[in-house]
Amino acid sequence: MHSKDYGLELKYAAGAALVSDGTQLEGYASLFGLADQGGDIVVKGAYAASLKRLQARGDKVRMLWQHDPARPIGVWDEIREDDKGLWVKGRLLPEVAQAREAAALIVAGAIDGLSIGYRTISAERDGKGRRLLSEVELWEVSLVTFPMLAEAKVGRKSDGALELAAAFRAATKALRAE
Numbered sequence: 001m002h003s004k005d006y007g008l009e010l011k012y013a014a015g016a017a018l019v020s021d022g023t024q025l026e027g028y029a030s031l032f033g034l035a036d037q038g039g040d041i042v043v044k045g046a047y048a049a050s051l052k053r054l055q056a057r058g059d060k061v062r063m064l065w066q067h068d069p070a071r072p073i074g075v076w077d078e079i080r081e082d083d084k085g086l087w088v089k090g091r092l093l094p095e096v097a098q099a100r101e102a103a104a105l106i107v108a109g110a111i112d113g114l115s116i117g118y119r120t121i122s123a124e125r126d127g128k129g130r131r132l133l134s135e136v137e138l139w140e141v142s143l144v145t146f147p148m149l150a151e152a153k154v155g156r157k158s159d160g161a162l163e164l165a166a167a168f169r170a171a172t173k174a175l176r177a178e
Contacts, residue, residue, distance in 0.1 A: 023092045023103065025074075029114045029141045031085035039130040040123075047081050049121075050138045062140040063090050065098050067117055069140075073099040076141060086116070088141055102143055113144040 032044045054061065061079055065071040076090035092099040105111040121135035 023074075023094060023099075024089075025091065025143075026089040027087070027114060028085045029079075029088045029116050032083075035130055039128075041126075041130055041132050042085070042136070043132050043134045044083070045081065046133050046136050047086050047138055049135055050118075051079060051081070054138075061088075061138050063092075064117070064140045064142040065102060066144055067115065067140070067142045071098055072096070073102055073143065079138075079141075086138075088114070090141075106143075111143055111145055113146060115142045115144040116140070117142065 030042050030047070032042055032046075035041050061076050062069075062072055063074040063076050065073045073096055074090055074092040076088050078087075078089040080087055092103055094100060094103075102111060116138060117140040118136040118138050120131075120133055121137055123131045123133045123135075126132055
C-alpha cells in the first residue's frame with residue numbers, strides 16, 4: 001500500500017439522511033465501494049481505526065455547516081461502520097442560529113447533502129487510476145449544499161421538521177417585535 005499525506009480532504013458521500021423532527025438526523029455519510037467524482041473509493045473498514053482512536057480519547061467527530069470549522073451546528077451522537085458504509089446519527093442544536101437555518105433549508109429542500117472531512121492515512125491506486133482509501137482519519141461530517149454524488153440526499157422521515165421550522169420562525173418574529 002502507498003501512503004501519502006494529502007492533508008484535510010472533503011468527501012461528499014452517496015447516502016440519505018432522515019430528518020425525524022427537524023433536529024434529529026441519521027443516514028450514511030459515506031458508502032463503501034462507490035467511486036466519487038474525484039475518482040476516490042472508500043474501502044470497507046477505512047474508518048475503523050479512526051473511530052477507535054476518537055473513542056479512546058473521549059473525542060467526537062464534529063458536525064459542521066458546509067465544512068466550516070467556525071460553524072458547528074450540532075453533534076453526532078452515534079457514528080459507526082457497517083457493511084454499507086459510515087452511518088451517522090445526530091442532532092442539530094436549536095440554540096445555534098445556523099442550525100435553525102439548516103433545519104429550515106432541509107425542510108425546504110434547499111440543502112440535502114452529507115459530506116465528510118478527513119485525512120488520508122493509507123491509499124493506493126487501482127488499475128483505473130482511482131484512489132482506494134483503505135484508512136482515513138475522520139474529522140467531521142457536514143451538512144452541505146452540493147454532495148459529490150447525486151444520491152447523497154437528506155430526506156424527511158416526518159413532517160415534524162415543518163413544525164419545528166415554523167416554531168423557529170415564529171420565535172424569531174416575536175423576539176424582533178419586543
